[in-house]
Amino acid sequence: MDVRVVRTDQPIYVDLDGTLIRTDLLWESVFLLARQNPLSLWRLPLWAMKGKAVLKAELARCIEFDASLLPYRQEVVEELRRARADGRRIVLATGANEVLAHAVAEHLDLFDAVMASDDAVNLTAERKLERIASIEHPDGFGYYGNSHDDVCLLDAAAAPVVVAPDRQVAQWQRGSGAPVIARDGGGLRPYLKAMRPHQWMKNLLIFVPLVMAHEFLNLPMVLDGLLAFVSFSAAASSVYLVNDLLDLTADRRHKTKRNRPFASGAVPIPGGLALAAGLLCSSFAIAALLPVAFLAMLCSYLVMTTAYSVFIKRMLLIDVIVLAALYTVRIIAGAMAADVEVSFWLLAFSIFFFLSLALVKRFTELQDFGGGAHRSKTGRGYVDVDLETIGQAGMASGFAAVTVLALYVDSSEVRHLYGEPRMMWLLCPLVLYIIVRIWILARRDQMHDDPVVFILRDWRSQIMIALGALMLLVSAYV
Incomplete structure (x- = not known):
């Protein structure tokens, strides 16, 4: 793994779905609802019609969620723990609903703050970048991401780190030379x-x-x-x-x-x-x-x-x-x-x-x-x-x-x-x-x-x- 040297006063923003964990909490929530309360599945189209933020929020309200059972990328968690030990501020910045995001943060006891979607805002891509950019970062910031929604954030970060990239992020990484953690090469x-x-x-x-x-x-x-x-x-x-x-x-x-x-x-x-x-x-x-x-x-x-x-x-x-x-x-x-x-x-x-x-x-x-x-x-x-x-x-x-x-x-x-x-x-x-x-x-x-x-x-x-x-x-x- 190639990780560049960065300033310790640069905060690190970490994506959740596909980056910190090997899954997507929106899909996880849908199948948790199907298991725990299948009679509520008919509501999914109604929630989706109101937007992704509402869909995520309603799902979070209707399920019992155990953050300890998620498949975490331990190599990413360990890297973040080392960065925090070096004095860096670690922020969970995710498109997942705030209820689930705070559960993850509480379980890992790793983050100094949490940015997440709520009933009104689906915090992904440009919206996440706007939220991060609204905070002053004199020396820039670090960002850990994996999907096409993260390209704009990786581009804006002073210290981007790519985690198990999808095709678009892999292409961006080859052009930028950003360090990579946990390439998923399982194939078929x-x-x-x-x-x-x-x-x-x-x-x-x-x-x-x-x-x-x-x-x-x-x-x-x-x-x-x-x-x-x-x-x-x-x-x-x-x-x-x-x-x-x-x-x-x-x-x-x-x-x-x-x-x-x-x-x-x-x-x-x-x-x-x-x-x-x-x-x-x-x-x-x-x-x-x-x-x-x-x-x-x-x-x-x-x-x-x-x-x-x-x-x-x-x-x-x-x-x-x-x-x-x-x-x-x-x-x-x-x-x-x-x-x-x-x-x-x-x-x-x-x-x-x-x-x-x-x-x-x-x-x-x-x-x-x-x-x-x-x-x-x-x-x-x-x-x-x-x-x-x-x-x-x-x-x-x-x-x-x-x-x-x-x-x-x-x-x-x-x-x-x-x-x-x-x-x-x-x-x-x-x-x-x-x-x-x-x-x-x-x-x-x-x-x-x-x-x-x-x-x-x-x-x-x-x-x-x-x-x-x-x-x-x-x-x-x-």
């Missing part, structure tokens, strides 16, 4: 991470009806299954993006989720919204190539998962039932895409099996928060004393899935589909092993936060799945 990798491609493995459930109907060698059906897989994966990623935006506060309190692209500020909120819209459009374009019934299931999935993201995930027990249903919807969608019948037995097994895994997910999340976990902290409908109940319910649901599988093996459908149905009995201990092992690891605090992804990555579980597939093949063709 954070966007790809935000899409959670590892979660696409869940959509392999789309192929289950094809396998169970013994149509896995039917190339047209397999092609339809692949299209359905890609469509569901794109739709799921769009939902993950929006869900992460709604969960910013809870994720930043979590020991590992705080590193997610949105929570850490690696991906800007507008960029994430654009990516989500593109993925959703791609999903529907692919779905148009498949039967209408598949499109209906895709829409059902999107409605259910959106409702889950907005409010159901905070509802006790309803959340895990909906999670289990979302996995089952994937199976039904696969059947619709390939135009095969899905059996009652498969649906019953799916509900109980995935309910057990959904309860593992909640068990692990609650365990991560530790003692004293409560709803406001976890963002869920559970508290620390629920841990044992969740564990008992999860094990019981897993055993119910094995019971359904055992009844299916003894049914007339199996005797009709399989030449040697007795071989199918070996599936029961294989599934039992997977379920019990997952719960043992969860209680040992050794479980991935998503048990479905864990099963698909864990080599022991993969062996059980491979043995199960072998039993199905042997039973069908012996």
Whole structure:
């Protein structure tokens, strides 16, 4: 980092959005409102029509804001602390609303004064420069900025410092030679991470009806299954993006989720919204190539998962039932895409099996928060004393899935589909092993936060799945 030598009596004015923090408080406020008071979202257009200053002020009044959770640029904070220790006056000069700006200043305990937007003035660009210029600076002033709105301020500053510049500021910096702090060079990798491609493995459930109907060698059906897989994966990623935006506060309190692209500020909120819209459009374009019934299931999935993201995930027990249903919807969608019948037995097994895994997910999340976990902290409908109940319910649901599988093996459908149905009995201990092992690891605090992804990555579980597939093949063709 190249920082020029300046006079210690030059005050430093510091921008907030994108400079001191890796995010934008206007967008943060919108998603805080969506999470905390979604019924007020209809007011956004009315506030926006009155101007950006009013919009920011109304949002600040309607949300509960915790400045300690913001993704601060620590390199900038440390640089400012050194400057203040050298006797320089530090001023937070931001377009964010004054309520939020003062909360940030109070949290950092770094600033001598705060300049911010109020109900009447949106303090950005020229308006911010006018406010700063109205104060006498015999030796000039320093300014830390990052966006195109800051170009006029950087130009006027005696000691400009560029922080993680956008394209216009980067161009200005190359011409001026101003020092740079914290270049953001993440490229496309954070966007790809935000899409959670590892979660696409869940959509392999789309192929289950094809396998169970013994149509896995039917190339047209397999092609339809692949299209359905890609469509569901794109739709799921769009939902993950929006869900992460709604969960910013809870994720930043979590020991590992705080590193997610949105929570850490690696991906800007507008960029994430654009990516989500593109993925959703791609999903529907692919779905148009498949039967209408598949499109209906895709829409059902999107409605259910959106409702889950907005409010159901905070509802006790309803959340895990909906999670289990979302996995089952994937199976039904696969059947619709390939135009095969899905059996009652498969649906019953799916509900109980995935309910057990959904309860593992909640068990692990609650365990991560530790003692004293409560709803406001976890963002869920559970508290620390629920841990044992969740564990008992999860094990019981897993055993119910094995019971359904055992009844299916003894049914007339199996005797009709399989030449040697007795071989199918070996599936029961294989599934039992997977379920019990997952719960043992969860209680040992050794479980991935998503048990479905864990099963698909864990080599022991993969062996059980491979043995199960072998039993199905042997039973069908012996």
